[in-house]
Amino acid sequence: MEQMINYLLQFGNLNPTQIELIKSKATVKTTKKEVFYHEAGQIQREVIFLTEGIMRICYYNNSGVEITKYFIDENHFMADVYSLNTGIPSTEYAQAVTDCAYVVLSKRAMEELSMTIIGWDAIIAKVTAKGMADKVNRISVMLSEDATERYLKLLSDFPNLANRVPLSYLASYLGITQSSLSRIRRNIQ
Template identity: 70%
Template sequence: MEALIHYLLQFGNLNTIQIELIKNKLVFKEIKKDEYFQEAGKIPREIIFLTEGIMRICYYNNKGDEITKYFIEENHFLADINSYNQEIPSTEYIQAITDCSYYVLSKSAMRELSMTIIEWDSIVAKITAKGLADKVNKISPMMSEDAKARYLSFLEKFPGLAHRIPLSYLASYLGITPSSLSRIRRNIR
C-alpha cells in the first residue's frame, strides 16, 4: 500500500487525512497466473495498482491471432481508460502472466475521492497522461526497427521483464514468431 501512496505523491500533494481516506477505499486482491483480470466485451469498473507480478494487455486481430500490446509490471496503475471513462465494452483482455497482487479502486471509490479530495482529479489526470505517454513510448520506437533491434530495445528498456514473460507473449509483443525470437536470443548470447 505504501508503494501506491508513494506513487500518488509523485503527482500531487496529499495530507495525512486524505491518504487515510484513499487507503480506506482500496481493496487488496490477488489473481493467479493465466487468469484474466478483464475480458473484451465487458465494461471495466475498476482501476488497479499492481503491487506484485506482471500483466499483459492483448487483443485478437481480424485473423483470430492473439496480439500482445504491452506489459504492465509492479508499481503501475492499470485500466482500459477509454472503456472505463466512456463506460463502453473493452476490446482488450488483461491477463496475469505471473501470479499477481494488486489494489483495486472501484468506480464509486474514484467518484468519492474526486468529490472529497480537491487535488484528486489533477493527480488522476497527471497519472493518466504519464501512462499514455509511457504506452506510446513503448510501442512507437519499435515499429521502425528490425526484429533483433526490437528485442535489444526491449531488453534495454525492461531489463527485468524478459525472463519473467513467456516466450510466446514476448514474441507477440515484438511482432515476430516464437522461433524467430529463440533464434535471435541464441545469436545474442
C-alpha cells in the first residue's frame, strides 16, 4: 500500500487524513502466474497498482495469434481506461506473467475519492498522462527500430524484465519469432 501512496505523492500533495482515506478505500490482492487478471469482453471496474510482479497486456489478432502489446511491472498503475470510463467491454487481456501482488481501487472508490479529496482529479490526470506517454513512447520505438534495436531498448528501459518474462512473450512483444529473438540474444552476448 505504501508503494502506491509514494507513487501518488510524486504527482501531488496529500495530507495524512487523505492518505488514510485512500488506504481505507483500497484492498490488496494477489494473482498467481499465468492467471488472467482481466479478459476481453469484460467491463473494467477497477484500477490496480502493481506492487510485485509483471503483467502483460495482450490480444488475439484476426488470425487468432496472441500478440503481447506491452508489460506492466512494479510501481505502475494498470487499467483499461476506455472500458473503465465508458462501460464498454475491453478488447484486451491482462495476464500475470509472474506471481503478482497489487492494490485495487474500484471505480466507485475512485469516484468517492474524487468527491472527497481536493486535487485528487489532478493527481489522477497526471498519473494517466504519464501512463499514456509511456505507452506512446514504447509503441513509437516499436515502429521505428529494427528487432535488435527494439530488444536493446527493452533491456535498457526494463533491465529486469528480460530475465523474468518467457521468451515467447518477449518475442511477441518485439514482433519477431522466438528463433529470431534467440539469434539476437546470441549475437549481442
